[in-house]
Amino acid sequence: xxxxxxxxxxxxxxxxxxxxxxxxxxxxxxxxxxxxxxxxxxxxxxxxxxxxxxxxxxxxxxxxxxxxxxxxxxxxxxxxxxxxxxxxxxxxxxxxxxxxxxxxxxxxxxxxxxxxxxxxxxxxxxxxxxxxxxxxxxxxxxxxxxxxxxxxxxxxxxxxxxxxxxxxxxxxxxxxxxxxxxxxxxxxxxxxxxxxxxxxxxxxxxxxxxxxxxxxxxxxxxxxxxxxxxxxxxxxxxxxxxxxxxxxxxxxxxxxxxxxxxxxxxxxxxxxxxxxxxxxxxxxxxxxxxxxxxxxxxxxxxxxxxxxxxxxxxxxxxxxxxxxxxxxxxxxxxxxxxxxxxxxxxxxxx
Amino acid sequence: xxxxxxxxxxxxxxxxxxxxxxxxxxxxxxxxxxxxxxxxxxxxxxxxxxxxxxxxxxxxxxxxxxxxxxxxxxxxxxxxxxxxxxxxxxxxxxxxxxxxxxxxxxxxxxxxxxxxxxxxxxxxxxxxxxxxxxxxxxxxxxxxxxxxxxxxxxxxxxxxxxxxxxxxxxxxxxxxxxxxxxxxxxxxxxxxxxxxxxxxxxxxxxxxxxxxxxxxxxxxxxxxxxxxxxxxxxxxxxxxxxxxxxxxxx
Numbered sequence: 001x002x003x004x005x006x007x008x009x010x011x012x013x014x015x016x017x018x019x020x021x022x023x024x025x026x027x028x029x030x031x032x033x034x035x036x037x038x039x040x041x042x043x044x045x046x047x048x049x050x051x052x053x054x055x056x057x058x059x060x061x062x063x064x065x066x067x068x069x070x071x072x073x074x075x076x077x078x079x080x081x082x083x084x085x086x087x088x089x090x091x092x093x094x095x096x097x098x099x100x101x102x103x104x105x106x107x108x109x110x111x112x113x114x115x116x117x118x119x120x121x122x123x124x125x126x127x128x129x130x131x132x133x134x135x136x137x138x139x140x141x142x143x144x145x146x147x148x149x150x151x152x153x154x155x156x157x158x159x160x161x162x163x164x165x166x167x168x169x170x171x172x173x174x175x176x177x178x179x180x181x182x183x184x185x186x187x188x189x190x191x192x193x194x195x196x197x198x199x200x201x202x203x204x205x206x207x208x209x210x211x212x213x214x215x216x217x218x219x220x221x222x223x224x225x226x227x228x229x230x231x232x233x234x235x236x237x238x239x240x241x242x243x244x245x246x247x248x249x250x251x252x253x254x255x256x257x258x259x260x261x262x263x264x265x266x267x268x269x270x271x272x273x274x275x276x277x278x279x280x281x282x283x284x285x286x287x288x289x290x291x292x293x294x295x296x297x298x299x300x301x302x303x304x305x306x307x308x309x310x311x312x313x314x315x316x317x318x319x320x321x322x323x324x325x326x327x328x329x330x331x332x333x334x335x336x337x338x339x340x341x342x343x344x345x346x347x348x349x350x
Numbered sequence: 351x352x353x354x355x356x357x358x359x360x361x362x363x364x365x366x367x368x369x370x371x372x373x374x375x376x377x378x379x380x381x382x383x384x385x386x387x388x389x390x391x392x393x394x395x396x397x398x399x400x401x402x403x404x405x406x407x408x409x410x411x412x413x414x415x416x417x418x419x420x421x422x423x424x425x426x427x428x429x430x431x432x433x434x435x436x437x438x439x440x441x442x443x444x445x446x447x448x449x450x451x452x453x454x455x456x457x458x459x460x461x462x463x464x465x466x467x468x469x470x471x472x473x474x475x476x477x478x479x480x481x482x483x484x485x486x487x488x489x490x491x492x493x494x495x496x497x498x499x500x501x502x503x504x505x506x507x508x509x510x511x512x513x514x515x516x517x518x519x520x521x522x523x524x525x526x527x528x529x530x531x532x533x534x535x536x537x538x539x540x541x542x543x544x545x546x547x548x549x550x551x552x553x554x555x556x557x558x559x560x561x562x563x564x565x566x567x568x569x570x571x572x573x574x575x576x577x578x579x580x581x582x583x584x585x586x587x588x589x590x591x592x593x594x595x596x597x598x599x600x
Contacts, residue, residue, distance in 0.1 A: 024432060050431045054424070055457035062421040062454070066428020069415045070395070070436070074428065092418050196413035196429065198393035198436050207407045209398075209416040 004179040009147045009169065010035035010077075012180050013103055014043070016148035017075055019184035020155050022101070023049035024074040026063035028056060028082060031115045032171040033105035036077040057082040061089030061102070068098040069208040071195030073155055077103035079171075080121050081112060083129065090164055091130025094225075095210025097194075099158035101151065102136070103167045105174035108333040116333025117171030117256060122310035125168045126284040133222050135229055137165040137236070138283040140254040144178035146281075152184050159190040161232060168283060170306065172256040172335065232285055239287035240279040241294075243269060247276030249348050250294045252315050253304035254280045256335060261304045264341035275345050283311075291318035300348045301325040304341055306334075358382035360391045364408045371564040371571025373528045374402060377470060378409055380534070381439070384542045385412065388549060394437040395429050397422040399451075401443035402476040420451025423458035426465045437548055439466040445475045448484040448508045455510070455556075462519035462553040466544045469510065472561040473582060480566030484508045487585055492566070507585065511558050515591040521553035523591040527560035527583065529575040536588075552595055560586055 007015070014036045017025070025040040037053065044051035050067075054060035060076050067074035078086060083104045093100060106121050108114040128134045137157050139150045150167055158165035196206050212218040240258075243265060244250060253261040258279040268275045278294060280287050291301075301323055303312035309327045316325050328344045330336040360382035368374045385391050391412060398406040400419035407414035417425040422440035430438045447455050447469050458465065474492055475481040481494040485507045489498040499507075511523045522544055526537035537559055544555035560582050562574035569577060590596070 024428070026428065052427070052431065055453050058421065059424040059427075059454055059457065062418065062424035063428035063431070065417070065421075066397075066415065066425035066430075067432040068428070069425070070429045070432035072432040074432070088418055089421075096416075196395045196415055197433060198395065199391070199411070199413055201392040205411050206413045207416070208414070209407055211404065211416055 002181045002183045004181055006177050007144060007180050008035055008175060008177050009144045010105065010174040011039050012144050012148040012182070013077065013151050013167065014039035015182055016151040016184060017101065017155070018043055018047065018049070019182060020073065020152040021187050021189070022073040022075050022155065023047070024067040024072050025050065026052050026054050026060040026067070026074070026076050028054050028060050028078065030079045030082045032107060032174050033077050033079045033103065035174070036103060057085035058088065061086040064100045065089055065093055065096070065098060068093070068100045069096070069196050071192040071197055075101040075103070077105065079105050079107045080109050080118070083121060083124065087124070087130040090136060091128065091132050091134065092210055093164045094128070094134035094136065095132065096208050097162040098164070098208065099162050100164050101154045101158060101167065102164055103169065106168065106170040108331065114333045115171065117335060118306050118331065118333060119170055119255060119257060120307035120310065120331065121168070122283065122305070122307055125166050126286070126314070134225065135284050137161065137163060137232070138168050139165065140168050140281060140283050141173060142255055142258050142279060142281070144173070144176065144180045147173060148180055148182055152187070156188045157236065161228060168255070170255055171333070236282060237285045237287045237289065238281035239290045240281060241290060242277040242279070244276030244278060244294055247274050247294065247298050248350050249273065249275040249300045249302065249345055250291070250298045251275060251277045251302045251304055251341065251345065252280070252291065252311065253277065254283060254311070257304045257306055260336055260338050261341050263338035264345060267338060267342050268345045271346070273345060286314045286318065288318040291315060295319040295322055299323060299350050302328060302344055302348070304328040304336060306330060358386045360385040360411050362409055362411050366409060367405055368402065369565040371562065371574060373561040374470065376528045376534060377468065377559055377561065378406070380538045380541050381441070381468060382410065383538065384545050387542065388545055390437045390545070390549065393435065394439065397426045397429070397438065397440040399440065399442040399446040401446050403441050403443055403470065404477065406441050420446050420449070421454055422446065422451065423454040423463070423465065423467065427458055427463050430463065430465055434464070437545065439468060439545070441468045442470070443476065444469070444471045444473065444483045444485040448510050456514070459514045459554050459556065460517050460519040462521065464548055464551060464553050466548050467556040468541065469556055469558045470561045471558055471586065472563040474563050474566050476563050476566055487581055509586060511556070511591040514556060519554055520556065520592055521594045522547050522555040525558040525560065525586060525588050525591065527578060527588060529560070529562060529578040547595070
């Protein structure tokens with residue numbers, strides 16, 4: 001049994017990454033994720049790893065591309081405006097089929113926005129963010145423990161499916177301290193025969209590339225990628241369900257919004273309201289089936305978000321608009337209170 | 351019968367897509383000869399850029415990564431940091447290196463990143479059909495400077511070697527040309543020295559190669575070679591701009 005330690009979310013990510021075998025971190029300071037970089041700067045030199053503060057978010061993500069192409073476990077972390085800059089690289093990573101972990105500790109936007117927690121990069125994360133047809137695996141931790149666990153899982157998933165994986169956290173998750181058990185004994189690794197490590201004059205050259213000037217070939221690449229995505233949707237969807245079995249009302253929320261919502265669900269149950277919570281853990285793939293199943297008995301859905309209403313579209317799609325969906329939202333760095341969510345639950349006319 | 355001239359081993363058999371008279375072919379050959387002579391084919395990784403040399407990955411037998419526009423030095427940094435025993439080079443044009451990728455160029459040089467940058471300067475964007483580059487000469491006519499580059503409105507060209515020579519990071523910076531045999535021989539020497547420096551762990555090298563673009567300059571290959579001689583060389587003087595490890599008398 002490993003000991004519990006008290007850690008900040010951002011530091012838990014960094015330590016978990018190191019335990020998962022990541023020895024190449026490239027980043028750029030931005031609030032509220034800078035602790036990841038600072039932690040890596042301290043630890044990496046002591047374990048023979050690379051911490052490099054790049055000249056920009058763009059360079060940082062391209063360094064990750066280079067390291068990933070060379071076959072090592074590499075990562076970067078940033079917050080919303082920095083992720084916009086990295087989006088070019090994320091598109092190339094998807095096109096080149098490169099695995100890496102990208103952490104987004106979200107803050108309010110658009111533009112420079114603010115430095116307080118937000119979930120308003122949901123569209124950017126789940127739709128891809130950069131240009132072209134692609135997805136990233138998107139995991140949304142709900143505790144410091146999950147920040148650590150999903151960092152390890154994120155590397156494994158990225159390498160299994162040869163695609164970028166984003167850990168979509170927020171300023172609260174990054175900054176808060178909680179007890180965490182760092183238990184990473186069994187690190188899965190995947191062979192990378194495609195990596196550019198030098199031919200040793202023993203094989204054909206490997207080329208890591210996203211360009212094809214032949215339309216039919218590029219189409220084929222995209223179709224193959226989406227076949228893989230279909231498999232991922234079938235096999236890698238993750239969600240937590242809480243008191244959903246008999247629920248008339250289903251609250252859908254992830255990350256910090258889910259923690260707030262859980263309190264509201266417990267309070268509402270005490271008042272006799274049959275309400276449950278579905279917490280998407282993978283945002284892409286979105287747990288459509290959990291929601292569709294719940295829609296068989298639930299009569300109303302509530303999407304709780306730190307955005308103007310982004311995930312709500314996926315909720316409506318998942319249940320094919322068969323039930324009304326209302327929205328509880330706070331934005332700009334404000335977190336909704338359990339009372340606000342409870343009020344919204346109690347307002348529902350069944 | 352004696353074989354006196356061969357294709358370097360480090361070049362594939364693929365037909366080059368470059369226009370007739372373009373000097374990319376010569377530069378590819380010089381890089382490949384160098385890789386052969388140093389015996390580093392099996393451990394070299396090339397980084398292709400965006401521009402005419404985007405398909406470079408089809409021409410070298412070494413492992414290759416195709417980078418986004420301007421990002422080759424950052425990608426090279428990642429590759430090199432992952433496996434420092436590999437020899438890593440980028441192959442970039444002037445738009446890629448001196449416009450959209452200026453930050454990546456300057457900072458990889460400032461870090462003294464142990465990579466080799468092959469910088470092909472032909473004073474124009476070739477792939478997109480002949481637009482003004484950061485190295486387009488004052489008065490030079492291109493698609494986006496149809497009345498000649500007007501320095502009053504668009505400013506002056508970048509002299510990359512001179513600019514980088516102010517930094518402490520780079521080990522070796524030299525500007526060469528490939529518009530005549532004598533220049534080609536000197537270019538080869540510079541490229542080989544840059545790769546050798548990397549194998550010796552000496553740090554960042556950049557070789558700027560003045561090159562022609564007959565198609566987009568609207569000239570015959572011969573006229574282009576002459577235009578380079580008469581117009582580019584005076585603006586971009588050839589020579590060594592930095593050599594941390596220069597031997598006595600060099």
